[in-house]
Amino acid sequence: MTPRRKARSLPMRIATGVVWVVVAADIVLVGWILLTSLRSGTDILNHPFGVPTHPKFSNYSKVFSDGGFGRAALNSVLVAVLSSVLAVAVAAPCAYALARRRNRVSGAMSMTFAMGLGVPGQVMVVPLFIGMAKVNLDDSQPGLILVYLGLAMPFTVYLLTGFFAGIPQVLEEAAVLDGAGAVRTFTRVILPVARGGLVTAFLLQFISAWNETLFAIVLTHSQDKVTLPVALSDFVQEAQLNGLDWGAMFAGVCVVLAPMIALFSWLGSRIIQGMTVGIGK
Amino acid sequence: MSTATIQDSSRARRSRGGSAPRPPVGAAPLERSRRRMFWAFTAPAVLVYFVLFLVPVGYAAWTSLYKWDGIGPKKWKGLKNYQTLWQDPTFRHSLTNTLKILIVGGVLTFAFAFALMLILREMNRKLFARSVLFFPCLVNAMVFGIAAGILFSPTGPVDKILEALGWSHPPQWLATQHLSTMILGTLIWTATGYYSAILMAAVDQIPEYLYEAAELDGANAFQRFRHVTLPMCWDVISVCAVLWTVSSVKIFELILMYGGSSGSQPPAGSWNTAMYVYTEAFPTASTPQLGLATAAALVSLFMVIIFTVVLRRLLRRDPIEY
Numbered sequence: 001m002t003p004r005r006k007a008r009s010l011p012m013r014i015a016t017g018v019v020w021v022v023v024a025a026d027i028v029l030v031g032w033i034l035l036t037s038l039r040s041g042t043d044i045l046n047h048p049f050g051v052p053t054h055p056k057f058s059n060y061s062k063v064f065s066d067g068g069f070g071r072a073a074l075n076s077v078l079v080a081v082l083s084s085v086l087a088v089a090v091a092a093p094c095a096y097a098l099a100r101r102r103n104r105v106s107g108a109m110s111m112t113f114a115m116g117l118g119v120p121g122q123v124m125v126v127p128l129f130i131g132m133a134k135v136n137l138d139d140s141q142p143g144l145i146l147v148y149l150g151l152a153m154p155f156t157v158y159l160l161t162g163f164f165a166g167i168p169q170v171l172e173e174a175a176v177l178d179g180a181g182a183v184r185t186f187t188r189v190i191l192p193v194a195r196g197g198l199v200t201a202f203l204l205q206f207i208s209a210w211n212e213t214l215f216a217i218v219l220t221h222s223q224d225k226v227t228l229p230v231a232l233s234d235f236v237q238e239a240q241l242n243g244l245d246w247g248a249m250f251a252g253v254c255v256v257l258a259p260m261i262a263l264f265s266w267l268g269s270r271i272i273q274g275m276t277v278g279i280g281k
Numbered sequence: 282m283s284t285a286t287i288q289d290s291s292r293a294r295r296s297r298g299g300s301a302p303r304p305p306v307g308a309a310p311l312e313r314s315r316r317r318m319f320w321a322f323t324a325p326a327v328l329v330y331f332v333l334f335l336v337p338v339g340y341a342a343w344t345s346l347y348k349w350d351g352i353g354p355k356k357w358k359g360l361k362n363y364q365t366l367w368q369d370p371t372f373r374h375s376l377t378n379t380l381k382i383l384i385v386g387g388v389l390t391f392a393f394a395f396a397l398m399l400i401l402r403e404m405n406r407k408l409f410a411r412s413v414l415f416f417p418c419l420v421n422a423m424v425f426g427i428a429a430g431i432l433f434s435p436t437g438p439v440d441k442i443l444e445a446l447g448w449s450h451p452p453q454w455l456a457t458q459h460l461s462t463m464i465l466g467t468l469i470w471t472a473t474g475y476y477s478a479i480l481m482a483a484v485d486q487i488p489e490y491l492y493e494a495a496e497l498d499g500a501n502a503f504q505r506f507r508h509v510t511l512p513m514c515w516d517v518i519s520v521c522a523v524l525w526t527v528s529s530v531k532i533f534e535l536i537l538m539y540g541g542s543s544g545s546q547p548p549a550g551s552w553n554t555a556m557y558v559y560t561e562a563f564p565t566a567s568t569p570q571l572g573l574a575t576a577a578a579l580v581s582l583f584m585v586i587i588f589t590v591v592l593r594r595l596l597r598r599d600p601i602e603y
Contacts, residue, residue, distance in 0.1 A: 015400045023413045030416075031430055032438070044431060048438040095293040097319045109323065116334055118523070118585050120531035122558040126344065126571050127337035129562075130351065150333025157326060211421040212376030213534035214555070217596035218563060229421055233538060236427065246431060253424050260419050268412050271419070275475070278484040 033257065037250035044246045059251035063235065067248070068223050069255050072231035075131050076210060079227055081143055083148035084205035086107075087156045088198055090149070095160030096186060097196075100169075110161060116154030121214055124151070139225050147219060148209050156201050159274070163197035164190070200274035203267060210259070228256050316442050338582075345576035350568045360435045371549050372577060375557040378461050379581065382468065382553060383588065390525065391518075394476035399506070401481060406489035411481065414474030422535035425467055429539060430455070433463070460551040464539050468532065476521055483517035484510060512598070519596035526588045531555050531583050554581040 035057055036044055038052040063069045098106050098113075128147050130136065137143030171193065175185040191198070213229040220226045226234070232252045239249060266269060345362055347355040349547055366372045397414070401407045417425070431437050433454035443451045454463055485511065495505045533555045546560055554577055562574035 012400070012403060015396070016404055016409075019397065019400050019404065019414075021412060023410050026413050026417065028429070036431070045434075045436060048431065048436065049442060058369070060474075075433070089331055090325045093387065096483050097322035101319050106319070106323075109327070112335075113330065116330065118527050118589055119334075120527060120555065120578075120581050120585060122531060122533070122555040123341050123575075123582050124334065124337040125558065126562050126575050126578070127340035128333070130571075131337065131340070146333060150329055150337075153326060153330040153334055173418075181306040182322075186322075207419055211419075211534075213421065213423065213537070214531075218559075227532065231425060232423060232427075233534075236538065237384060249427060250431075253427050256421050264412075264416055264419060268409075268415075272412065272415055272478055273482075276479040 020245035023170070030257075030261065033250060034254055037247065037254040039247050039250075041244065041246045041248070042190055042244075042251075043241075056166065056247060059245075059247045060255075062245070062248045063255065067231055067235040067252060069231050069235075069252060071224055072226050072228045073255060075141060075225065076227040077146065079144050080206050080209035083145045083152065084202045085211050086145065087152035087205050088160075088202050090193075091153060091201070092160055092191070092198060093186065095157050096164045096190060098157070099161045099164035100172075110157075113154050113157045117158060119154075120209045121151065125214060125218055128215070132219060143223065144216065144219050144227070147215050148205075148212065151212075151215070152205050156205060159201050159204070159241050160197060163201075166195060167193055174269050196270075201269055203263075203271055205276050207260070207263070207271070211256075265279055309530070326501050341575040341578055344571055347572045349571045351571050355572075358572060362572050363580070365573060366576055366580065371552070372554075374549065375552040375554050375577075376580070378551065379530060379553040379555075379584070381461070382465055382532065383526060386469055386472075386529060387522070388464050389527050390472045390476055391521070393469065393473040393538060394480055397410075397473060397477040398480040398484060402484065409476070411478055415478050416474070417471040418475040421472075422467070422471065422532070423538040425471065426535050426538035429463065429467065456525065457548045457603055459552050460539060460548065462537055464551060467539075468529070472528075476525070478513060479517060479521055483514035487513045515596070515598050521594065522592045522596060523589050526585055526592065530585055533559065554578070554584075 037050055038055040038057065039050065039059075040056050043050060098110050128150075132138040132143045132147070137146065167190065171189050172185050175189045180188065211229065212227075213233070216227045216230045217233065220230055232255075235252050236249060239245060316360065344355075346359055348362070349355045401411055402412060433439050435453070439454070440451050452459060491509050491513070491578050492505055495509050500508065530553075532553060536551055536553060536556050537559075539547060539551065546565070547556070552560070556573045558581075559576045561570045561577065563569060
């Protein structure tokens with residue numbers, strides 16, 4: 001971008017200051033959540049700003065043993081990874097076909113997928129609960145993975161269609177002239193070029209599956225089947241009865257939060273790009 | 282089953298479209314192989330989407346016409362479920378809250394997001410600031426709901442700071458009557474960074490020469506915004522509006538956990554329609570009302586449809602090519 005004359009008027013300087021204050025507040029908030037998870041409950045209530053002088057790692061052992069967070073974290077990783085891999089694997093060929101073949105059928109199909117973007121999750125929650133119980137997949141990881149796979153379809157197809165449309169057709173034409181069939185062209189020529197888009201689609205799906213709460217609460221309840229958001233909400237509800245231990249509760253919060261911090265520090269720009277540029281297309 | 286019908290319709294369409302110009306056989310091997318592979322490539326996704334998405338939506342619409350507890354026989358109710366909902370003060374309150382989040386939250390989020398985008402563009406280290414402000418939308422909202430329980434408690438950090446600043450009697454932030462406003466505020470805070478990042482990506486695409494031309498024509502900062510920035514990212518704004526409509530209607534975990542100190546259910550005053558669906562379909566003490574719950578879910582779907590159609594109409598402009 002060519003450098004433009006930066007207007008440094010007074011209102012602009014004030015506005016910039018306000019934005020930096022909010023940025024600082026966000027960082028302090030996340031840092032405060034992380035620090036608070038290492039303090040004892042009474043300490044938190046008496047001195048909300050304190051720093052953990054004697055870091056209380058037992059908060060974490062408490063949520064991992066009493067709250068079942070260890071198992072839940074494992075389930076969360078399993079469900080989020082598998083459902084995202086499946087979603088990308090199923091959606092990618094479809095998105096590619098939709099991007100390359102522009103006619104009435106594919107137009108109607110793209111439209112039907114896009115319409116799914118407008119359906120809020122609560123519409124499907126009762127039918128999927130009933131349906132999964134019918135096929136004995138309620139309160140099971142395969143059931144939850146299938147549900148996430150279905151929920152992922154509209155967005156993943158939509159995102160990848162836009163992505164494949166941006167890949168020049170010359171590539172396939174060359175491959176076909178070399179005698180490669182459509183499947184071979186797709187797997188050997190297109191997929192390697194599209195790797196970036198596929199990884200983005202996977203990441204976004206992973207994040208939404210990691211955070212998904214409504215379906216997880218409805219579909220899983222056994223100690224060894226729940227995912228992290230369910231474990232956290234169960235833990236909070238049990239704490240109502242046994243007295244609130246804010247330290248342990250914040251440790252639970254951090255188990256949900258920390259992987260997102262790690263992921264965002266590692267792949268932040270790719271995540272932002274996928275969630276912003278992909279949307280406008 | 283679904284693939285069979287789709288293949289049938291494709292065959293019918295192909296034979297009907299016989300008059301349409303087709304590439305001569307052999308002239309376009311790429312075209313021929315593509316047509317053959319189209320169905321093979323789309324079938325898995327279409328099947329998954331049909332079975333796990335469209336069928337459930339249809340089943341929800343069907344269930345909404347019955348009275349059903351999930352175990353016993355279904356009893357036909359017709360549209361009476363919708364009438365019952367309308368007469369239920371809890372549902373009407375949930376609907377009001379949903380609309381409040383959708384409209385008030387939407388307007389405020391967009392105002393903030395736009396302002397933030399304009400400021401960020403002029404800032405040094407804007408990418409860092411954008412990343413930090415973007416981050417909250419990647420976090421399960423329960424995290425902030427639970428954190429708010431301490432942050433806004435009467436002895437919590439927020440009140441301590443306000444006291445130091447001389448405000449000795451701040452409101453009872455987490456009192457039931459303030460809960461829905463607090464939830465709205467948290468939501469706006471998490472969403473603003475996300476939407477301003479989308480707007481920023483759109484504005485970055487605007488070619489610089491348009492601004493230069495406007496400047497040469499003597500346009501001031503506001504006029505440049507009004508006549509260059511706004512029209513050029515209009516499409517993205519309308520996509521954002523639709524996106525907000527859907528995502529605001531399905532907010533759930535933030536309301537479920539806000540304050541971290543609620544009982545098994547949050548107080549009814551803060552419910553939205555998603556929460557209403559959850560409590561009617563999966564109650565802790567009473568019998569499930571699946572018909573009523575799906576009817577409430579359908580109402581939220583209708584709301585999304587109506588808002589989407591109206592917003593698309595309102596925000597429609599002739600596309601700008603550049």
